[in-house]
Amino acid sequence: MWINYLKIAFRNLIKHKLYALINILGLAIGIASFILIWLYIIDELSYDRYHEDAKNTYRLVNVYDFEGVGENSASSPFPVAWTLKNDYPDMVQNVTRVFNRQAPRTLIDNEFVSYNERHFFFADSTFFQIFDHEFIMGDPNTALDEINSVVMTESTARRYFKDENPMGKTIRLEKMLDLKVTGVIKDVPHNSHFTFDFMASLSTMRKPYGGQLPKTWVWNPCWTYLVLKEGTPKTLEKSFPAFIDKYFYDAEKENVTLYLQPLTDIHLKSKLDYEIEPNSNITYIKILGVIAVFLLIIAIINYINLATATSAGRAYEIGIKKVFGAFRSQLVYQFLMESVILSLLALFVSLFIIELLLPHLNNFSGKELQIGILIQPAYAAILMMIGIGTGLLAGLYPALYLSVFNPIMALNNKLSKATKGGLGRKALVVIQFVISIVLIIITLHIYKQVNYFKNADTGFDKENIVILPISGTTISRAYEPFKEELLQNPNILSVTAMDDMLGVAHNTHEFRPEGFPEDKWSFYPALVIRYDFLETFGIKLVAGRDYNEEMKTDPEKGMLINESMVKHVGWKSNEEAIGKKFRSLQGEERVIGVIADFNATSLHESAGPFVLNIKETPGVIAFFLKYVAIKVADQNKEETIAFIESKWNEKEQGRPFEYNWFEQELAQLYNDEEVLGDLSLILTAIIIFIAALGLYGLVSFMAAQRTREIGIRKVFGAEQGSIMVLLSVEFMKLVGIAILIAWPLSYLLIDEWLNYFAYQMNIDTLSFLIGALAAFAIAMLITNSRAYIVARTNPVNTLKYE
């Protein structure tokens, strides 16, 4: 019996090659895309879970809220970690701090090579007890015990030492300190919320800080991780207010809250200030998941549509089987089996497609997804379930539908009425079009929003500005002479410096504006800058004046605030703000100018009060300055860069020259959205392709069914055009219905998505029209390409054997 089923199944596939091809290809592409997205999502969900203690590990988050201004800091003050461990020993089992000197680059060299390293960190010796990394050499328990010791990754070790054994050898940090290599680990897995190439002992930093690590509870540069005893996080969080009261400064106590963030939540759910690396976004993972399911649904819909549509051709077989005693259940089994065979075949084909596409997906997403994971029993089982499940789901409707055929009607070929049925089939086509249109509209909006971000007026210029990272460099200690030399070049228009990347990140500084109560200190977002900042970035001054090098008191006494700050404090006009006092930790400063609002971070956030400040003493200036920004002329850029590089090399012997265009730094803020846009574009294309494939199959079939009618119409004078209209008009109606459903649906989804951004583009009506027109065009193209062939058929051939 089963052999017979199998035989018929395969012969049917061969007999209906076109339908079989469309079915298998459609399903295979659907399954392949589904699995690819699934692999991607598995990977996104796997972040930081490979540490044995992952589920008991938390990061401490500091919220500083001064009436709406302040920060949500991913990092904490130095003393917090070990104080917590001491005060709550029964809950806090282990702690570690991770610190990067707040320097975007770290110069490392040895006798062979030197690099500006982006992933250099310091940590407590407990780091490798909490975070599991595979040691190739060295001992995780003791590697960071000594000062001046460093653990590096395998590939980093190779960069510095080639094939030599790096253990015990030294590398030099910022040309100041020699660090001894005490361990080599495998490269940090990509599914870690931060990547490091070096991890040095935090105790090393005691010396630069004068013998001990900073004891301040204000400066908060340490990412602080705690391993808690199971079940204690809630209790620990309850004791935070008392902890804050005991240790934090009076001026900020009221405004600080601490909370615990599970380690495994960081990658997908954390969007704090001072993240080590930008994180992903759970919303986007959900969107992808939904699209993946849509893809599979569309592929299954295709299958159902084609299977029921072609069922008329099977009527004769069913009739004969019934006449000779087949039970309905046997026929159901037979059809289900065919469907499962087909979907398993599609699954098989999809594996090839995945193998083919995975390198591209990896390339594009920066991941290291591997098809090998699918061989693991758990995944293989799920894969089989997808294959068989899709087959069953897709086969159930046709199976039940076909098996009820009355044998007499079936044998007399009176099924044309029955198979025309198709209300269900039409509904499925409508669903496919709805999904396609919604995705087109949403994809267009994602792109438009990214574009909007990139081109939005953020309140400062983005073009032709070169950024040099300078923390720890000679230049940071002798910035003014460097600037003077740069300005000798007529193509260099203006030079300034800052402590964080404008438009990307900023610190917060403690101030008490005039008129606020004595104990009322606030942390305001601020950038430490150098002269000519407004000019370099084209920021508008709306009242007062800019910093002026002639005014000797400016560095100590002068500050610039923005219009939002004027409103925040409650001054009536920008002019009124001029001369007002702000208490700072260093004394008292006066407002010398008010600037127009600009977006100090990404457009996900709205602009708020902001302070620009110049530091006075050389040591402090050197500590703060992390970037030089150089406005260059539009022409001769290459020569200008070469000039900057030559000046750099004069000052920084042995430190590699590195520069970035400001515009590109800013564009990275919207990487998430850009990747999402690209992914959804690709997926939309795939979905449309699958839907189109299905539509082609369906139109072919319907045309075949109407062959006789078309023949008759042609005999009585119908021309090709009218036949094509006849065949496509029905689908056009379905597209019309789909548009009516897709429009409001897209509107709701886009509205929801845009709410996530502080700055939103308007919903774009043109995209709605494009979505609709695209659907019409696709349907038209497909139905007409098929209808054209049918309409050309000579009726003599189609009417002959009637």
Add this chain to the structure above:
Amino acid sequence: MIKTVNLTKVFRTDEVETTALNNINIEIKKGEFVAVMGPSGCGKSTLLNILGLLDTPTKGDFYFLDENVAGYSERQRARLRKHNIGFVFQNFNLIDQLNVFENVELPLIYLRMSAKERKEKVHEALETMQIAHRVKHYPNQLSGGQQQRVAVARAVVSKPHFILADEPTGNLDSKHGDEVMRLLSGLNEKGTTIIMVTHSQRDAEYSHRIIHLFDGQVLSENVK
């Protein structure tokens, strides 16, 4: 009005070459009623398809209303066809999804006639065929005879010069068959040229002339 000169039709498949019509020379004048007879496979239907401008000859000339149409394109033939020829088939070839009125209306739609004009003409044709009372019925609700009367109505509704009938009574009992033949005969008396393929001697009696085909050649032409 219709004239063929050495009209030949050859069907080719990969392996076999079949000569369906071999040097046919016939002439049919306006107002004639011609029956084409012969055994199965003699080329009757092929001849009718070519005369009906549904198919093209492989060789030879075909004068339709004094125009040589042998080399005409599908589009040109379709133009000539819809203005000049009505078809009646053995199996009626009504469209199941359309009702009686809509089936008869079909040729007029393709002639781009106005709705009002179509309505008049369809009703006139249905009256003539005595089937006007079934105007809202669908083909499967009608008897075979009624279906063929609808088919004839459809063939004549556009007042074509020719009616080509392919075994019009083949699927009907003798009573209904005679009925249809009387209708065709009546149309012929009013001036329509009729060419009819048939197996039935009895039906052939209605014609003025019988062309006998055998193996793709004209065997004889009997003028009565």
